[in-house]
Amino acid sequence: MTVMDKLKQMLKGHEDKAGQGIDKAGDFVDGKTQGKYSGQVDTAQDKLRDQFGSDQQEPPQR
Secondary structure, eight states: OOHHHHHHHHHTTOHHHHHHHHHHHHHHHHHHTTTTTHHHHHHHHHHHHHHHTOOOOOOOOO
């Protein structure tokens, strides 16, 4: 069993919380890099949401 499989198993039923964590981590990285890599961060967030099966949509841009 891979690490990703273990994470998916632990997060099963808590996809909404995983999505919130992904958003919060992305916002943190954007803040630390002053938005320099926001495109890459957004792509990473989308891929993580796909991996963990989160149905949460990306929040609107400010």
